[in-house]
Amino acid sequence: MTGLLVACLVFAQPQGGTLSRDVYGVPRIEAPDLSSAFRLAGRAVAEDRLWQMEMSRRISRGRLAEVQGPSGVASDREALLTGYTADELDAQVQALPAEVRDAWGAYADGVNEVIRARQTAKALPEGYARMGFEPEPWSTTDSAAIAVQMAQRFGGGGAGELRNYALALYLKTQPCKDKVFDVLDDFAWWNDPASIPTVSAEDDLVKTRPTIRKPSRGDTERQFASLPPSNVIELMPAVRLAEAESIRTAARAHNVLAKTGSYAIVVSPSRSKTGYPILLSGPQMGFGAPSPVHEMAILTPNYRVSGLNVPGVPGIIVGHTPHVGIALTSGVADVQDIFHSPLDGDRYRYGGEKLPFETVSRTLKVKGEADQTIVRRRTRFGPVLFESRQGKAVYSLRSAFAGRELEGFGLVFDIYRAKTAAEVDAAAGKIPVTFNLFYATTSGDIGYRYCGRVPIRADGIDPRFPTPGTPAGEWKGFIPADQMPHALNPKQGFFANWNNKPTGWWPNGDTPLWGRIFRNATLLEAIPEGKLAIDDLERAAWSIARRDDETDEQFFPMFQRALKGATLDPIGTDAGAILGAFDGWMVDGSAPASIYKECVRRLRRELFIPVTGNFVSDAIFDTVAQPTIMWYALEGRSKFKYLGTRTADEVLRAAFSKAVAGFRETRGADPGLWRFQAGGILVPDQPRIPYGNRGTFIQLVEMRPRPIGRSVNPPGVAESGPHAFDQVPLARAWLYKPMQGVEP
Numbered sequence: 001m002t003g004l005l006v007a008c009l010v011f012a013q014p015q016g017g018t019l020s021r022d023v024y025g026v027p028r029i030e031a032p033d034l035s036s037a038f039r040l041a042g043r044a045v046a047e048d049r050l051w052q053m054e055m056s057r058r059i060s061r062g063r064l065a066e067v068q069g070p071s072g073v074a075s076d077r078e079a080l081l082t083g084y085t086a087d088e089l090d091a092q093v094q095a096l097p098a099e100v101r102d103a104w105g106a107y108a109d110g111v112n113e114v115i116r117a118r119q120t121a122k123a124l125p126e127g128y129a130r131m132g133f134e135p136e137p138w139s140t141t142d143s144a145a146i147a148v149q150m151a152q153r154f155g156g157g158g159a160g161e162l163r164n165y166a167l168a169l170y171l172k173t174q175p176c177k178d179k180v181f182d183v184l185d186d187f188a189w190w191n192d193p194a195s196i197p198t199v200s201a202e203d204d205l206v207k208t209r210p211t212i213r214k215p216s217r218g219d220t221e222r223q224f225a226s227l228p229p230s231n232v233i234e235l236m237p238a239v240r241l242a243e244a245e246s247i248r249t250a251a252r253a254h255n256v257l258a259k260t261g262s263y264a265i266v267v268s269p270s271r272s273k274t275g276y277p278i279l280l281s282g283p284q285m286g287f288g289a290p291s292p293v294h295e296m297a298i299l300t301p302n303y304r305v306s307g308l309n310v311p312g313v314p315g316i317i318v319g320h321t322p323h324v325g326i327a328l329t330s331g332v333a334d335v336q337d338i339f340h341s342p343l344d345g346d347r348y349r350y351g352g353e354k355l356p357f358e359t360v361s362r363t364l365k366v367k368g369e370a371d372q373t374i375v376r377r378r379t380r381f382g383p384v385l386f387e388s389r390q391g392k393a394v395y396s397l398r399s400a401f402a403g404r405e406l407e408g409f410g411l412v413f414d415i416y417r418a419k420t421a422a423e424v425d426a427a428a429g430k431i432p433v434t435f436n437l438f439y440a441t442t443s444g445d446i447g448y449r450y451c452g453r454v455p456i457r458a459d460g461i462d463p464r465f466p467t468p469g470t471p472a473g474e475w476k477g478f479i480p481a482d483q484m485p486h487a488l489n490p491k492q493g494f495f496a497n498w499n500n501k502p503t504g505w506w507p508n509g510d511t512p513l514w515g516r517i518f519r520n521a522t523l524l525e526a527i528p529e530g531k532l533a534i535d536d537l538e539r540a541a542w543s544i545a546r547r548d549d550e551t552d553e554q555f556f557p558m559f560q561r562a563l564k565g566a567t568l569d570p571i572g573t574d575a576g577a578i579l580g581a582f583d584g585w586m587v588d589g590s591a592p593a594s595i596y597k598e599c600v601r602r603l604r605r606e607l608f609i610p611v612t613g614n615f616v617s618d619a620i621f622d623t624v625a626q627p628t629i630m631w632y633a634l635e636g637r638s639k640f641k642y643l644g645t646r647t648a649d650e651v652l653r654a655a656f657s658k659a660v661a662g663f664r665e666t667r668g669a670d671p672g673l674w675r676f677q678a679g680g681i682l683v684p685d686q687p688r689i690p691y692g693n694r695g696t697f698i699q700l701v702e703m704r705p706r707p708i709g710r711s712v713n714p715p716g717v718a719e720s721g722p723h724a725f726d727q728v729p730l731a732r733a734w735l736y737k738p739m740q741g742v743e744p
Contacts, residue, residue, distance in 0.1 A: 016031065016036050016039070016040075017029060017030055017031025017032060017036045017037060017040055018030050018031075018040075019040045019043060019044055021723075022738075022740060024716070024717060024723060024726055024727060024737055025048070025716065025717045025718055025721075025722070025723030025726070026295050026296060026297070026717050026739075026740055027040075027041075027044035027045075027048075027296040027297070027717075027740075028296070028297045028299070028740045029041055029044065029296065029297065029298045029299060030299045030300075031298075031299070031300050032300065032301065033300060033301075034099055034102070034103050034106075034300055034303055035102050035103060035105075035106040036106070036300075037103075037106075037298050037299070037300045037303070038103040038104070038106040038107040038110065038298070038314055039106040039107065039109050039110040039113075040110060041107055041110060041296060041298055041309075041314065042106065042107035042108060042109060042110025042111040042112075042113075042114075042138075042314070043110040043111070043113055043114055044110075044296055045111070045294055045296070045309070045311050045312070046110065046111040046113075046114035046115065046138075047114055047718075048290075048294060048311075048717055048718040048719065048723075049290060049294060049311040049718070049719050050111075050114065050115070050118070050124070050125055050135070050719075051125035051127045051128070051719060052254070052255060052256060052290055052311050052719055053111070053138075053142075053311045053312045054125075054127070054128075054135060055127075055254035055255075055256060056146050056251075056254070056256040056311060056312050057138075057142040057145060057146060057312060058072075059075055059079070059149075059247060059250050059251055059254065059256060060079065060083075060142075060145035060146045060148070060149045061079065061083075061086075061141075061142070061145045062075075062076040062077075062078075062079030062080040062083060062362070062364065062374075063076065063365070064076050064250060065364060065365065065366045065367060066365040066366070066367060067131045067132075067133050067367055068131065068367065069366065069367040069368055069369075070366060070368075070369060072250065072366075073364065073366060073372070074246035074249075074250075075246045075247050075249065075250035076364050077246070077364060077372075077374060078241060078244055078245075078246045078247050079247060080362045080364055080374040080376060081241065081374060081376055081383065082241065082244075082376070082383040082385070082397065083145075083148075083149075083376075084145075084148060085360060085362070086141050088403070089141050089144040089145055089148065090140070090141055090144070091403075092144055092148070092403065092404075092405065092406040093140045093141070093143075093144050093406065095406070095407075096406060096407075096409075096410045097410050097413070099413075100409075100410045100413050101140075103314055103315075103413075104140045104143055104144075104314050105140055107140075107143065107314040108137075108138045108139055108140050108142075108143065111138035112137050112138050115135050115137065115138065119134065119135075125719070125720070142312065143312055143313055143314060144406060146256075146310065146312040146313050147310075147312075147313045147405065147406055147409055148405040148406065149247070150310055150313065151401070151405040151406075151408060151409075151433045152244075152399075152405065152433075153244070153248075154285075154330050154433075154435070155330070155331070155401070155405075155408065155431075155433025155434050155435055155451075155452070156335065156336055156399065156401075156433065156434070157330075157331065157332045157333045157334055157335050157336065157434050157452075157509070157511070158333075158334035158335055158336035158337060158463070158509055158510050158511065159242045159243070159336040159337070159338060159397055159399075159510075160242075160464075160510040160511040161337065161338040161463070161464065161465050161466045161467070161510050162235055162238050162239045162242055162338055162385070162395065162466065163239045163242075163243075164184070164188060164464045164465055164510060165227060165230070165235060165465055165466060166232050166235040166236060166239055166616075167184075167187075167615055167624065168180055168184060168224065168465075169230065169231060169232050169235070170232050170613065170615060170616060171183055171184070171612060171613075173613075174611065174612055174613045175610065175611050175612075176611045176612055176640060179639075179640050181217060181220055181221065181224075182639035182640040183611075183612060183639075183640050184220070184464070185639050186629050186632070186633075186638045186639050186640055187512060187624055187625070187626075187629055188464050188508070188510070188511075188512045189508060189512055189515065189628075189629075190214050190215075190507050190508060191214070191505075191506070191507040191508060191514075192514065192515040192516055192628060193504065194515070194516035195500070195501055195504075195514040195515050195516060195518060195628075196500060196501075196518065196520055196521055196524065197500065197501050197502060197503045197504045197506070198436065198448060198450075198485070198495060198496075198497045198500055198501065198502050198503070198520075199448060199485055199486075199487040199490070199495075199502060199503050200490065200491075200492070200504075201503075201504060202491055203487045203490040203491060203492075204485065204487060204503055205486050205487050205488065206482070206483055206484070206485060206486070206503070207482070208482075208483060209483065209505060210454075210456070210479040210480075210483040210484075211456070212505075212506075212507055213457075213459060214507065215460070215461065215462035215463075215464075219460045219461070219462050220462045220464070220465070222460070223460075223461065223462050223465050223467075223468075224462075224465055226468060227340065227391075227465065227466060228340055228342070228388055228390075228391025228392065228393035229388075229390050229391045230388050230390055230391050231390060232616060234386075234388060234389070234390060235386075236616070237386065238385045238386035238395060241385050241386065242338065242385055242397060252286065252288075255286075255288030255289065255290055255291070255292055256292055256311075261283075261284030261285075261329075261330065261498075261499060262281075262282060262283045262284045262285075262328065262329035262330055262498075262499065262695070263280075263282045263284070263329060263496075263497065263498040263499075263523055263541075263544070263695070264279070264280060264281050264282065264327035264328070264329050264436070264438045264495070264496070264497050265279070265280040265494060265495070265496045265497075265523070265527065265537050265540060266278070266279045266280075266325075266327060266438045266439070266440050266446045266448075266494060266495050267279070267440075267446070267493065267494045267532050267537070268440075268444075268445075268446045268489055268490070268493045268494060269444045270493045271492075271493030271494055271531060271532050272531065272532060272533070273531040273532060273533045274533070274702065274704075276442075276444075276702050276703050276704050277325070277440035277441065277442075277444065277445075277446050277702075277703040278440070278532065278533075278534045278537060278700070278701065278702050278703070279320075279325040279327055279438070279439075279440045279446075279699070279700070279701045279703065280327070280537040280538075280540065280541060280698070280699070280700055281318050281325075281326070281327030281328070281438075281695070281697075281698070281699040281701075282541060282694060282695025282696075282697075282698045282699075283308065283317075283318055283328065283329070283695055283696055283697055284693075284694075284695055284696060285696040285697075286696060287681045287682070287692060287696060287714070289682075289683060289684050289715050289719075289724070289725075290715065290716070290718065290719040290724065291696060291697070291713050291714065291715065291716075292310075292696060293308050293309070293310055293311075293696055293697050293713065294308070294309050294310070294311050294713075294717060295307065295308055295309070295697065295711060295713050295717055295739075295740075296309055296316070296740070297739075297740030297741070297742065298316065299742065302417060303413070303416060303417060304321055304322055304416075304742045305319050305320070305321045305416045305742065306319050306320060306321075306709065306739050306740045306741065306742050307319015307320060307326075307699060307709075307711075307739070308697045308699070308713070313409070314409075315409055315412050315413065316412070316416065317412065318697065318699060319416075319699065320699070320701045320703070320707050320709055320739075320742065321416050321417075321707075321742055322442070322706070322707065322742050322743065323418065323419040323420075323441060323442050323443075324415070324416070324418055324419070324424055324439055324440070324441050324442075324703075325439065325440045325441075325699075325701040325703050325707065325709075326415060326416075326424075326437065326438070326439050327437075327438040327439075327699070328435050328436065328437055328438075329435065329436045329438075329497050329498070329499050330434070330435065330436070330499055331433075331434030331435045331436050331450060331451060331452055331499075331502075332434065332499055332511070332513055333434035333450070333452045333454050333509070334454070334463055334508075334509025334510055334511065335399065335400040335401065335433070335434050335452050335453060335454055335455065336397060336398065336399045336400065337397075337398050337455070337457075337463065337466075337467050337475075337510075338385070338395050338396070338397060338398075338466040338467065339379070339381040339382075339395070339396050339398055339466065339467050339468070339469040339473065340391075340393050340394070340395050340396075340466045340467070340468065340469055341379055341381075341393060341394050341396065341469035342392065342393050343387070343392045343393055343394060348379055348394055348469070350379075350380060350469060350470065350471070351470055351471045355379070355380065357377040357378065357379065357384070358377070358378040358379075359375055359376065359377050359378075360375070360376045361373055361374075361375050362374045362375070362376060377394075378396070379394065379396040379469065380469075381396040381397070381398040381469060382396045382397045382398045382399060382402060383396060383397055384396050385397055395466060396469070398475075400432065400452070400453040400454065400455050400475075400478060401432040401433050401452075401453055404432045404453075405432070405433065407430070407431070407432050408431040408432060408433055408435075408451075411427045411428070411430055411431055414427040415427045415428065415439075419441070419443075420441065420443065420445075421439065421441055421443075421445035421447045421488060424437075424439045424441075424447065424449075425447060425449055425486065425488075428449040428451055429449060429451070429481035429482075429484065429486075430481070431451040431452065432452065432453040433451065433452060433453075434450075434451060434452030434454070435451045435452070436448065436449075436450060436451070436497050436499070436502065437449045437450075437451050438495055438497070440701075440703045441703060442703050442704070442705055442707065445488060445489055446488075446489060446490075446494070446495065447486070447487065447488045447489070448485075448486060448487045448488075448490075448495050448497075449484070449485075449486045450484050450485040450486060450502040450503075450506075451484070452484070453478050454478060454479045454484070455475040455476075455477075455478055455479075456475060456476045456477045456478060456479060457475060457476070458472060458473055458474065458475070458476060461473065463509050463510045464509075464510045465510075485502035485503045485506060494527065494532070496520065496523050496524055496527060497520065497523075498518075498519045498520040498522075498523045498544075498549075499513075499519075499520075500514060500518055500519075500520035501513075501514035512626065512628075513626075515626060515627075515628025515629070516628045516631055516632070517551060517552055517554050517626075517627040517628045517631055518552075518628070519544075519549035519550070519552070521552045522544050522547045522548070522549050522552055523540065523544055525547075526539070526540035526543040526544050526547070527540055534700055534702050537700060538700060538734075538736070541694060541695070541698060541734075542734050544693065545691040545692075545693045545694045546585050546586055546587055546678070546691060547584060547585065547586060548584065548586050548593075548596075548597070549693060550600075550627060551600055551627045552627075553582075553584040553596075554627065554631055555596075555599070555600055555603065555627075555630070555631070555634075555652075556582055556584070556596060558634060558648070558652055559579060559596075559599055559652055559656060560579075560580060561649065561652075562648070562649040562650075562652035562653050562656070563576045563579070563580075563652075563653065563656060566653055571660060571664060571669055571671065572656075572657065572660050574671045574672075575595055575656075575659075575660045575663070575671040575674075576656070578591050578592050578595055578671050578672065578674075579592055579595045579596060579599065579656075580592075582595070582596045586676060586678060587676070587678070588676065588677060588678040588690050588691070589675045589676065589677075590675065590676045591671060591672050591673070591674050591675050591676070593676035594663075594674050594675055594676035594677075595659065595660075595663070595671065595674055597676065598659040598662065598663060598674075599655055599656050599659045600627075600630075601622075601659075602655040602656070602658045602659045602662070603630065603651070603652065603655035604621075604622070604625050604630060605621075605655075606651050606654050606655040606658070607625075607630060607633050607634070607642050607643075607651060608621075608625050608633075608642060609621070610644075611640070611642055611644075612625075634648045634651070634652070635648070636648070678690055678691050678692075679691065679692040679693060680692045681714060681715075681731065683714075683715055683725065683728055686725075686728065689714065689728065689731050689732050690732075696713070697711060697712070697713040698711060698712050698713075698736065699711045699739070700736060701739075706741075706743050707742065708738075708741075709738070709739035709741075710736035710737060710738055710739060711736060711737065711739045712727055712730045712731055712735070712736045712737060713727060714727045714728055714730065714731035715727060715728045715731075716728070
């Protein structure tokens with residue numbers, strides 16, 4: 001026990017270990033064995049976050065409406081239509097290694113100790129009385145449901161085929177209807193060589209690259225022509241189901257995991273001022289009160305780790321041990337596909353066979369209303385997302401990690417027992433969901449592994465559209481671990497990632513993301529030249545929160561060029577002069593930042609809406625029309641010529657004029673008052689914390705012989721009491737507290 005710790009709460013049982021807390025209430029568990037430690041871990045999290053855990057298990061298991069009423073039905077319906085049954089979740093728990101399974105059981109026991117104690121003391125969180133129910137005992141099934149949903153949300157990728165199909169059908173009604181596939185190639189590009197990878201070609205350890213065949217135009221046209229007839233109105237509900245839109249909405253409302261993102265920097269001894277590896281991890285999982293994530297330290301003779309955990313899920317996900325520091329960011333690999341199968345009566349066809357659906361009837365209980373029956377149907381590919389009446393076909397979601405989501409949570413135990421880079425990499429290579437995993441060791445190595453079970457698709461398949469559910473359309477296996485991107489001790493002396501592509505040869509798949517303009521450029525710019533200290537990584541996190549991670553200021557010089565010598569009215573002249581002062585910083589209250597942001601928004605519309613329309617809604621349009629295609633369109637490098645008869649400068653000036661006119665109408669005639677409002681973190685009964693583009697939990701670790709870590713996780717470790725908001729002052733000031741140590 002260090003002098004840092006304050007024993008706010010300590011209790012012991014014979015040979016059962018102890019639970020203490022530091023001045024911020026962060027739990028520290030010391031126990032003689034894993035089961036005793038995880039019993040105390042369950043106690044600690046339940047003491048801090050019992051109501052959040054209650055909502056999380058109900059959202060994950062499709063039981064929210066049972067206590068919330070009709071407003072929870074949409075989320076529950078999604079969970080019951082596509083999620084696992086209790087028996088299926090239990091089967092994944094039983095497949096965990098015995099010691100991990102025992103730890104999960106002990107965690108549930110610890111949660112239940114707190115539930116019983118609070119019931120006896122009539123000290124349950126007020127949400128139970130407000131909604132009028134008592135907590136049921138916690139089970140490993142509850143933990144599994146939360147963990148599976150977490151793995152699917154943060155470690156899934158792909159399943160955008162129905163969205164692309166809907167967009168292609170929509171484009172056929174727009175002025176570009178005769179060039180739909182040119183527009184598709186522009187907006188859903190395969191691989192942009194200008195996109196910055198995590199691993200450079202010289203550091204890439206893949207000796208034999210996997211065959212990832214780029215579909216030809218003929219492949220695309222044939223596959224599109226073979227799709228069952230449909231329409232946008234019919235497809236959109238299935239698009240929302242594939243993206244679990246209602247579950248995400250419910251998760252945000254109850255401060256459980258909903259958002260994906262994350263950044264990481266790991267520095268080798270050769271670039272470190274102290275000669276020790278340093279690591280920054282910023283998982284971006286949303287903000288709330290309480291935070292979606294929790295912090296603790298678990299210390300046993302052979303498992304010693306401090307860091308981030310998810311309430312309800314046993315184990316620490318991001319953290320450090322006496323030997324290894326770990327950072328994770330979402331990998332965004334295309335590991336999920338939509339398959340379509342013809343209907344034949346009450347069966348579906350697969351080749352020459354007529355196969356029955358696997359059906360499970362599930363009860364959706366609704367407070368104050370009659371129960372509903374939800375029938376989950378599955379084909380051989382996975383859960384049915386929807387049945388097309390027009391096309392007489394069903395569409396199913398196939399996931400490369402189906403039934404294996406919990407494997408990664410078991411492998412995390414191996415990672416945190418590892419002492420060498422080889423041991424970390426061996427465990428990471430088995431993780432079935434898609435993550436970028438970074439690590440630093442006290443022996444001086446830094447490494448990177450692109451995790452996930454990535455399918456090898458049949459020749460001729462364009463993964464951007466639904467795949468024919470035929471024997472010929474089946475996946476042909478999975479990319480082996482030695483062909484997945486990985487690297488060790490890069491020559492530049494660091495890795496930096498903000499969900500960018502792993503290597504230059506890795507394609508986008510069905511979801512265009514990695515292009516010439518992407519936010520990792522902002523992260524790289526925040527890393528100074530020369531030797532680095534942990535303070536430099538601190539400043540990098542501070543810096544990127546105040547930069548434009550959407551466009552990387554790429555369009556600013558274009559607007560400068562277009563406005564040079566332009567004839568403008570006095571307000572336009574003033575606005576142009578203010579825009580000319582833009583320096584790339586999106587500072588709260590900055591008029592140049594506000595004008596630049598609005599100019600880019602107007603530019604997106606000026607370029608594409610006359611040709612493509614708004615893709616059904618402005619929200620979809622803003623998502624699909626990414627900065628990369630905007631830049632290529634302005635440069636005349638796109639397949640479709642979006643400029644038409646205008647020059648790029650004319651389009652830029654039109655966008656500027658519309659931005660000025662819009663601001664003049666809504667904010668008045670003084671451009672100096674058109675100020676930018678940065679995003680922030682909402683705190684109940686307090687002003688927001690400015691600049692929300694940061695990690696939900698930020699960890700900074702120097703991997704010395706005895707690692708030293710600092711972290712922050714606003715608003716606090718607990719959902720009520722003295723530690724509910726005590727990290728808010730740290731977050732406002734961009735300060736960090738000492739992490740619980742992992743030393744004996």
